[in-house]
Amino acid sequence: MRWSDSFIPTLREAPAEADAASHRLLVRAGFIRQLHSGHYSLLPLGLRVHAKVADIVRSEMDAIGAQEFLLPAMHPADLWRRSGRWDLVGAEMFRLQDRNDADVVLGMTHEEVFAFLAAEMSSYRELPQIWYQIQTKFRDEPRPRSGLLRVREFMMKDSYSFDLDEAGLDAAFDAHWEAYLRIFERLDLNVMAVQASSGAMGGDASVEFMVASPVGEDDVARCTACGYRANTERARAEVPPIDDPPSLDAPERFPTPGVRTIDELAEFPGGAPADRQIKTMVMVLDGELSLAILRGDHQLNTQKLTDSSGAAEIRPATPEETMAQLGANPGSLGAVGVSGIPIFADEALRGRRAMTTGANDDDWHLRGVDVERDIADLRWMDLREVAAGEPCIECGEPLEIVRCIEAGHIFKLGRRYSEAMGVSVLDADGQARTPIMGSYGIGVGRAMAAVAETHHDDKGLCWPVSIAPFDAVVAILDPSDEAQARTGEALYRELCDRGVECICDDRPLRPGVKLADTELVGIPFRVTVGARSLAQGNVELTERATGDTTLLAVEQAAAETAAQVAAQRS
């Protein structure tokens, strides 16, 4: 391909709204353009990279025996009603009506459709199956952001396993885990496999593949000593015990005029340090007002509350709701004496005595509260979010918190969808059995953005050969010079013949512009054909990642370049 014939609109400056490095550079280098918020066009260079990422995913999926499908992006609402997700999902799903006023949806994932197809199986002999597709998903995200990292329309590889029993599911799960590690290795993405929340769809094992990056949207707790790694939606830490003083026989009310926060109560004469207070969060779980109580200096992780309560929808209560049910405003709330309202208690409060908490009366608090004695019907669970430096739950060494991009997610789904879609096979004993499913996803565009995010410098992108839009560029510095043009063309043809994906920069531009462009676009190897070296019968081979340049005799240049490209293929 010739650069002069290509549509590669590079920009000297990034659009003002682009903030993340991948966003800025993918736009500047002419890979993507925004159509509107959360929807991007892939330009020719962008599509080349996207397709290579997809091909790597495809080849590793095929290698574990998965079969590729292509399912509709638009689904009948009925299918989603059968699984219960029509009501469960809410505003995140694009919904529309066809000309007959029938409800249809744009698929945000494909459990329903694959399970619908799986209903055609009738014998255990047909299992196991792993099915996948690389398809556009639609999600009406509340806040698309950071270019390709979070969008409303995107390609995802989603696969689903069907097995007769848990042992089969375990095998499919492990096969995916291994395949994912190979995929990210080939993408040159440094991923951490971390324990994760399964979200509202349930399931037990759930592992996310995370790429550390400040523009990510998830926090991972990581122990550098023992390798414990978990999303903070699920991470746990050791909580050192606190010596409580002897308690009172019963809680005691005391006035706290103007005190509204944990910190203020800690400063207040007669108050208590934060770790000796009970924090009371008022939440609405599936429409029901509930309390979540934690140690004063601990933060509630709402995903943990969602997961352990089983609620589908969760939100903070409004001050009005709180006043109506508890009779006080935030700042003076407590769980003592509360009845008829579910109370979720964080494990760190177990056994605590002589605590201080709100009295459900503005400007009053209680001291001398024994958690288990004074608060009725506690539901104990892990609710607190771990903080950096806390001792690892496995080995006690300090945890660190790392911001990450979620590049992949695998989890064991269970039988929810197979049951809903009536998937049933007869086992060897002639008994009807519902296959168990697993669900596994990788966002193609997000993976591409994650690579861009981790492979760039101040000059531009820096693709690994495995997914670079081209392996090499032949830069003819002055195409009007016949010797340069002839040599460049010949090298370009020979590189193509040798199987190197090559673009020939034959544009009649100043050398500086062309060199800067090849660096911005991030092509791994550049063969520079210019008067200076050519006078000695040489060209230059420059590796983008290192900037290392070597002089090569014209006759050997193509072979040497092809060899270096081949050495970095994966």
Add this chain to the structure above:
RNA sequence: CGGGAAGUGGCGCAGCCUGGUAGCGCACCUGCUUUGGGAGCAGGGGGUCGUGGGUUCAAAUCCCGCCUUCCCGACCA
């Protein structure tokens, strides 16, 4: 949904406070010169100033509504 910022040519921005009919850099087109790190000179093309309404002799500029985009948070199979 809460908080913040911003919409002026393809991109980056100025002009707005103090109203007078739109400007700069880059990019683009033509010509000449130039050719190893984003060239020089000369000439040229391109903008409903997000949108609707209001005030005014006159609105990019002042007032009101709406739309859109970005950032932080909430949310996120």
